[in-house]
Amino acid sequence: MPDYRYLLSEREIPKVWYNVVPDLPAPMSPPLHPGTLQPAGPQDLEAIFPHALIEQEVTAAQNIPIPEPVLDVLRMWRPTPLHRAVRLEKALGTPAKIFFKNEGVSPAGSHKPNTAITQAYYNQAAGVKRLTTETGAGQWGSALALACSIFGMECMVYMVKCSFYQKPHRRTMMECWGAKCVPSPSDLTQAGRKILAEDPETPGSLGIAISEAVEDAATHHDTNYSLGSVLNHVLLHQTVIGQEAIAQMKLAGASPDIVIGCCGGGSNFAGLAFPFVPEKAAGKNLRLIGVEPAACPTMTKGVYAYDFGDKSGMTPLLKMDTLGHDFIPPGIHAGGLRYHGMAPLVSLLHRQGVVEAASYPQLQCFESALTFARAEGLIVAPETSHALCCVVDEALKAKEEGKEKTILFGLSGHGHFDMAAYEKYFAGELFDYEYPEAKIREALAHLPKAS
Numbered sequence: 001m002p003d004y005r006y007l008l009s010e011r012e013i014p015k016v017w018y019n020v021v022p023d024l025p026a027p028m029s030p031p032l033h034p035g036t037l038q039p040a041g042p043q044d045l046e047a048i049f050p051h052a053l054i055e056q057e058v059t060a061a062q063n064i065p066i067p068e069p070v071l072d073v074l075r076m077w078r079p080t081p082l083h084r085a086v087r088l089e090k091a092l093g094t095p096a097k098i099f100f101k102n103e104g105v106s107p108a109g110s111h112k113p114n115t116a117i118t119q120a121y122y123n124q125a126a127g128v129k130r131l132t133t134e135t136g137a138g139q140w141g142s143a144l145a146l147a148c149s150i151f152g153m154e155c156m157v158y159m160v161k162c163s164f165y166q167k168p169h170r171r172t173m174m175e176c177w178g179a180k181c182v183p184s185p186s187d188l189t190q191a192g193r194k195i196l197a198e199d200p201e202t203p204g205s206l207g208i209a210i211s212e213a214v215e216d217a218a219t220h221h222d223t224n225y226s227l228g229s230v231l232n233h234v235l236l237h238q239t240v241i242g243q244e245a246i247a248q249m250k251l252a253g254a255s256p257d258i259v260i261g262c263c264g265g266g267s268n269f270a271g272l273a274f275p276f277v278p279e280k281a282a283g284k285n286l287r288l289i290g291v292e293p294a295a296c297p298t299m300t301k302g303v304y305a306y307d308f309g310d311k312s313g314m315t316p317l318l319k320m321d322t323l324g325h326d327f328i329p330p331g332i333h334a335g336g337l338r339y340h341g342m343a344p345l346v347s348l349l350h351r352q353g354v355v356e357a358a359s360y361p362q363l364q365c366f367e368s369a370l371t372f373a374r375a376e377g378l379i380v381a382p383e384t385s386h387a388l389c390c391v392v393d394e395a396l397k398a399k400e401e402g403k404e405k406t407i408l409f410g411l412s413g414h415g416h417f418d419m420a421a422y423e424k425y426f427a428g429e430l431f432d433y434e435y436p437e438a439k440i441r442e443a444l445a446h447l448p449k450a451s
């Protein structure tokens with residue numbers, strides 16, 4: 001009988017973050033200033049980020065030491081367990097070995113606290129009193145609320161309107177940790193008021209919520225902005241996941257042929273997959289697959305171009321896979337995957353063929369989530385169900401081909417606050433959204449003119 005779980009001790013938490021930049025097959029394109037369209041310097045980010053994080057954003061060092069106070073908080077739940085999904089393998093009748101790294105055991109329920117704790121730490125050390133942010137599914141907002149409560153800071157969260165009403169308990173959770181959470185667009189910012197005037201019924205989007213949170217930070221002197229994905233430093237903080245997974249796969253005497261993670265802004269996938277990039281670069285036959293919703297197909301149907309990170313064009317322009325900053329995805333339940341862009345690092349590796357992209361419709365994702373829940377007992381977040389859908393697909397392919405593949409996937413979050421989504425699925429009230437080709441074309445027509 002194989003073991004079900006592979007555990008590391010607290011002392012075995014990685015002591016450095018792994019930076020993929022020195023291992024990139026092509027150089028990164030620099031971010032551009034939104035006004036001048038010239039390369040943005042560190043000074044352009046100083047209004048909203050502390051110096052230490054800006055340094056991490058641009059560093060080419062391979063390993064960045066994790067400060068002791070950050071390690072001390074991460075120890076509350078890290079290292080997270082690596083599981084072998086033996087019962088799922090049986091349920092699928094596959095010869096594939098399936099492993100998963102469970103980030104759902106963090107206090108906020110997902111991978112997001114890995115960077116929330118780190119960002120709160122650096123901001124507090126720089127004398128910042130209050131952090132603002134956006135949240136889609138509520139996982140990021142609750143992670144930052146937790147982090148701010150640990151480091152004694154105020155926290156203001158702009159939550160995408162459709163998710164705010166789909167998941168009222170996420171707001172309560174943020175309030176338990178002392179944060180304030182409002183539906184976005186709100187009437188608290190100019191950006192929010194403008195969008196509400198144009199379309200009072202808008203479901204909101206991460207791009208809109210980012211505009212609000214950035215404006216709030218830029219107009220309050222004691223306040224900084226904190227982003228839960230996309231930027232290099234955020235991806236960096238998540239690499240504890242993949243480093244632990246490498247050590248745990250060794251304990252299991254296995255090595256993955258396929259690494260799979262769902263992609264919103266890309267930090268969950270990058271956290272698990274990037275530490276495997278050196279092995280792949282050294283010639284190992286290893287597939288790294290980022291999975292996104294068919295309703296928000298950033299990598300599979302978007303273009304690789306400079307675009308704003310937010311709806312109002314306040315952020316620097318990033319070279320990334322994008323559907324256009326005007327794109328408002330349908331109100332699918334995987335709220336954390338409704339973002340128009342993909343992390344520049346993930347996009348570059350995708351365009352260079354190091355990372356593959358796949359997309360799945362939400363009904364098939366829920367089906368896979370239930371197969372998993374009934375085999376392994378764990379109920380995953382709708383975001384995570386996208387990774388699972390790809391896992392099931394690959395495991396069934398392995399069965400057809402009679403191949404003994406080893407698959408590793410990221411269980412990025414539990415779904416305990418997503419019962420409304422499961423309820424709708426059972427009631428037959430969830431639908432697959434057609435790829436809104438015309439809407440994407442329209443949004444892409446508004447890409448900023450930068451090459």
Ligand SMILES: Cc1ncc(COP(=O)(O)O)c(C=O)c1O
Binds near residue numbers: 229264268269384
């Ligand atoms: C459970 C869960 N998984 C994955 C994601 C996507 O994360 P990322 O933006 O890091 O790709 C989110 C985002 O909110 C999430 O809540």
